[in-house]
Amino acid sequence: MTLWRIRATVDDRPGYLSVLTASLALRGVNILAVQVHTTERGAVDDFLVDAPDALDEAGLVAAVERGRGRDCWVARSEARGLADQPTRALGLATRLVRDPDAAGEALRALLGADAVTWRPASAGAECGLADTTMLLDDPAGGSFVLRRAVPGFTPAEYARAQALVELSAAVARRAAEQVTLVLPDGAEAAVRPATADDLPGVVELHEGCSAHSRHRRYLGGAAAPSPARLRRLLEPARGVTLLATVLAAGATESVVAMANLLAEGDEAEVALLVRDDWQRRGLGTALLRRLVRHAEQAGYAALMLHVHAENAPMLRTVRRLGRPTPTERDGSLVTLTVPLAIGTRGERKGPLLTPPV
Secondary structure (H helix, E strand, O other): OEEEEEEEEEOOOOOHHHHHHHHHHHOOOEEEEEEEEEEOOEEEEEEEEEEOOOOOHHHHHHHHHHOOOEEEEEEEOOHHHHOOHHHHHHHHHHHHHHOHHHHHHHHHHHHOOOEEEEEOOOOHHHOEEEOOEEEEEOOOOOEEEEEOOOOOOOHHHHHHHHHHHHHHHHHHHHHHHOEEEEOOOOOEEEEEEOOHHHHHHHHHHHHHOOHHHHHHHHOOOOOOOOHHHHHHHHOOOOEEEEEEEEEOHHHOEEEEEEEEEEEEOOEEEEEEEEOHHHOOOOHHHHHHHHHHHHHHHHOOOEEEEEEEOOOHHHHHHHHOOOOOOOEEEEOOEEEEEEEOOOOHHHOOOOOOOOOOO
16 A cells, blocks of 8 residues: 545535545545645645555546546655644644744745745735745744645645744744843843743742742732732733743752733733842842833833832832832832833834733
């Protein structure tokens, strides 16, 4: 038996696919996998089949045409073709997470393209398909041109390719936004945007903080928030959460601080939690300064912090920003407002900030 790939267009009408599969079955062809690509001309069916050794390419084409298939393309396949499309796509996505610069090779592997070329100019309105040529924007800048002699590309393949380059760009953005802070005492901590995958580390951070530190962060109590609430803090609808991490024993990453910026209207609320053994080392000040830059780039008018009046370390941290900070006190609670710079000509500097993925 021999593995083949068959692609053919079939009228999207009840029973037509069964006619095609019956025609193949009459020639002893076993269908191992099938994908359906919807196009304007009809449904393009992509089969991976196991056919008798005596059946050649011409025989397969004839069987497809007798089964009311048209625009038939047939090519020999290999055992790796037995991996279904979702599995292959997930494998390529894993590769891009490790190496976002491999987008071109991933596209070639995903679509079996003969050539993948990156060019610095954006594709703009030219994005799309032209039979055996695909043009799509690279979200990181520039564009990709893909070419394949046969068969022509389908809209479904274009969507898959676009999703792959968007993943690559997102991973690259996250890597670019990770920085290493060198604190005054010489200690180093990596700072990056949080994701939902950081939930276990953030739970461990809260468990490692004293009740006093948690009370200062959450104002209303010393208990650690529920995992559901922490998950919302990691990926806020509007805003960003930064994490400071260090390498613990065994080269595992340990979260030692969390800085939240949660937006509402033109203002954003800020809160910090630093593990006790990392307090009074300049980490909170460094995180607050980065949140200020995020907020200014996003175009917010001001930051607000709600702090216990007895929380002298946090009050000193805000004063180190060197900005006028109106203060209101309500019993034991102090609200600090930090005005932010506005873009030129009185316009906001950019869209509302959301955390990178």
